[in-house]
Amino acid sequence: MSIGYACIHLGSNNTKLSTLYLKNFSKEKFLLIIDNNLNALEQIINYNVKNDIKVFRISSDIIPLASHPINDILWYEIYEERLKTLGTLIKENNIRVSMHPGQYTVINSIHDSVVEKSIEDLRYHARFLDALTCDYSSKIVLHIGGVYNDKNLSMERFIGNYNTLDQSIKNRLIIENDDKSYNIEDVLSIFKVTNIPVVFDNLHHELNPPLDNNLSQFEWIEICNKTWKEIDGKQKIHYSQSANNYKNGAHSQYIKASTFLEFYNNIKNKNIDIMLEVKDKNLSAIKCNLLIMENLRVIYLEREWAKYKYHVLGNSSKTYQEIRTLLKNKSNPDVIKFYSLIESSLDSGVTKNSQVNTIQHLWGYFKKIASKSEKNRFLKLLEGYKEDKKTLSFIKNYIYKLSYKYSIEYLLDSLYFYINGN
DNA sequence: CACCGTCAAGTCGCA
DNA sequence: TGCGACTTGACGGTG
Numbered sequence: 001m002s003i004g005y006a007c008i009h010l011g012s013n014n015t016k017l018s019t020l021y022l023k024n025f026s027k028e029k030f031l032l033i034i035d036n037n038l039n040a041l042e043q044i045i046n047y048n049v050k051n052d053i054k055v056f057r058i059s060s061d062i063i064p065l066a067s068h069p070i071n072d073i074l075w076y077e078i079y080e081e082r083l084k085t086l087g088t089l090i091k092e093n094n095i096r097v098s099m100h101p102g103q104y105t106v107i108n109s110i111h112d113s114v115v116e117k118s119i120e121d122l123r124y125h126a127r128f129l130d131a132l133t134c135d136y137s138s139k140i141v142l143h144i145g146g147v148y149n150d151k152n153l154s155m156e157r158f159i160g161n162y163n164t165l166d167q168s169i170k171n172r173l174i175i176e177n178d179d180k181s182y183n184i185e186d187v188l189s190i191f192k193v194t195n196i197p198v199v200f201d202n203l204h205h206e207l208n209p210p211l212d213n214n215l216s217q218f219e220w221i222e223i224c225n226k227t228w229k230e231i232d233g234k235q236k237i238h239y240s241q242s243a244n245n246y247k248n249g250a251h252s253q254y255i256k257a258s259t260f261l262e263f264y265n266n267i268k269n270k271n272i273d274i275m276l277e278v279k280d281k282n283l284s285a286i287k288c289n290l291l292i293m294e295n296l297r298v299i300y301l302e303r304e305w306a307k308y309k310y311h312v313l314g315n316s317s318k319t320y321q322e323i324r325t326l327l328k329n330k331s332n333p334d335v336i337k338f339y340s341l342i343e344s345s346l347d348s349g350v351t352k353n354s355q356v357n358t359i360q361h362l363w364g365y366f367k368k369i370a371s372k373s374e375k376n377r378f379l380k381l382l383e384g385y386k387e388d389k390k391t392l393s394f395i396k397n398y399i400y401k402l403s404y405k406y407s408i409e410y411l412l413d414s415l416y417f418y419i420n421g422n
Numbered sequence: 423c424a425c426c427g428t429c430a431a432g433t434c435g436c437a
Numbered sequence: 438t439g440c441g442a443c444t445t446g447a448c449g450g451t452g
Contacts, residue, residue: 008446019447021429061446068430103443104431114432121431146433179443180434249443279445394423 001292002096002234003274004048004055005285011307011418015043020064027073030064034075037062038082042089049093053285055236055273057098057141063128067121076131087132096233096273097134099125100141107165108145108158115161119169126168137233140172141199144182144190155186159193176238177204179249184220185210191227198227201238202263203277207249218266225270235270239263240277251277254346255284257291257339264292283415287339298333304342310416312345314358319345346419355392356382358416362399365408374402393420 009015017040018033041062048056065071076083090097105118125140132138148154165173175191176199177184184198184205191198200221215223221237228235241252241259255278278284290300305327313320323341326334359382370378381398384390396417403411411417 016447019429021448023429024448065430070430102431102445103433106432109432111432117431148433251444391423397423 001268001270001272001274002054003276003285003288003292004053004057004096005276005278005281006057006100007059007061008281009044009047010281010283011413011415012043012047013412015040015047017059017061018064019061022065022068022070025065025070030071030073031075031078033064034062034079037064038079038086042086045086045089045093045095047282048095051282051286052289053282054094055096055098055275055285057100057275058128060099060101060125063124066124066128067117076127080131083128083131084133087134090132090134096137097129097132098139098141098236098275099129101125103143105142106145107142107161108154110146110148110157119161119165122169122173123166126166126172129172130168135233136171136231138172139174139197139232139236140169141174141176143176143178144187147181151181151186155182155190159190162194162196174199174232174236176201177208179204179207181208183208183210184224188223188227195229196227197229197232197235198224199236199238200224201240201277203240203242203249203251204238206242221267221270221272225272234273236273236275238275238277243279251279254278254280254343255288256343257287257336260288261291261336264288268292291335291339296333296335298327298330301327301333301335301338304338306410307413307415308342308345310358310362310411310414311419312342313361314355314416315345315348315350317354317357319348350392352386356386359385359395359399362411362416365411366402366406369406370402378402 017037020029020033041058044056048054060066063075066075101121105121106114107118107122109115109118122140122142129138129140144155144158146154162170162173174197175187177187184200187198190196200217202217205217205220224237225235239260241256243250243252255276274288276284276288286304290296290304293300305323309320312323319341323338326338326341363378366374366378378398381390381395385392385395399411400417
């Protein structure tokens with residue numbers, strides 16, 4: 001059982017992907033951006049290795065405008081060696097990468113041009129994973145597409161078009177239930193004809209259940225398990241929690257520990273990879289991995305605490321003290337309580353007094369090493385913040401810059417600078 | 423720095 | 438008929 005996250009990475013430098021707009025397109029810029037993005041991917045993979053995250057979805061934006069007609073540049077040849085090296089890094093660390101084309105890739109469209117463009121886009125995704133030399137457990141996740149007032153006909157069109165796809169795409173394609181059109185039963189009926197492995201998505205299932213829905217989600221997961229063959233790797237599912245309400249499929253900021261464990265306890269005996277779809281990405285992935293770890297050692301929570309502590313302190317010194325007390329139990333730390341306290345801090349708004357306290361606390365790192373002018377600037381910013389003339393992110397950025405200048409690693413790793421609050 | 427419209431692309435549902 | 442949501446940030450210009 002491995003738990004991972006999708007595309008974006010929070011909390012470390014040089015992990016952001018750049019993009020390219022049509023009007024700026026040039027070969028030079030295109031290659032420059034790929035170069036940047038592959039470096040970012042390498043950083044992310046290294047982070048994942050360090051944090052024992054074994055499942056990761058690579059953003060489709062890694063190669064900008066990859067399947068657009070304007071782009072006739074053979075990036076997969078130009079970067080062949082680089083991609084191979086990256087793939088080796090991924091494989092040597094047993095990381096399972098995947099990709100997920102967006103809402104524009106619709107192979108069952110009634111418009112031929114849309115189908116053609118979609119197939120071209122799938123070719124791009126397959127080409128990228130092939131270039132990494134990842135095996136066929138590295139998948140491309142796709143939704144079924146549109147309904148066009150006739151679901152049966154549209155499913156038939158999906159199957160017909162699927163049959164025409166290149167083998168390199170078929171090797172990797174898997175299909176997922178979506179939040180409004182194709183429920184898990186529909187997707188499984190397509191499996192019956194095509195043998196495409198099925199990804200179960202819990203939130204989509206909740207929003208778009210089958211008409212006759214007597215089975216629990218865990219029974220559906222069990223049925224989907226049968227669609228995965230040896231060569232496809234472990235069964236994959238998507239797990240997310242809804243933000244605020246049931247009205248739409250928007251994902252929550254973080255994965256709530258208690259809710260996740262309730263779900264996990266029903267599948268923990270199966271060998272499943274879980275892709276989290278959540279806004280705080282790697283943060284929740286680490287969290288969920290620790291939540292399910294047997295014989296969790298307190299050192300892992302202390303590492304987590306090092307990252308979260310200044311954020312917590314900035315919102316509530318009471319919560320800060322509670323967590324410190326909790327971590328004094330070295331032999332048997334209460335991981336659920338730990339995260340529920342972090343969660344309450346993430347939910348609560350910023351209080352100015354606590355922030356001022358935190359900022360002064362952080363200044364302690366620089367007190368002796370900062371120059372006179374840096375000190376003056378700091379004091380001026382702090383006064384500005386107290387008087388509502390400067391925003392919190394303004395002063396956070398300044399402290400971050402100082403951390404960078406003086407190489408204060410402990411602060412550079414802190415989520416204080418990445419989790420918002422004005 | 424803050425703010426905001428825009429970005430290659432499809433489909434659906436609602437006003 | 439046209440626009441917002443989905444999902445999602447990054448870019449680029451303005452103030």
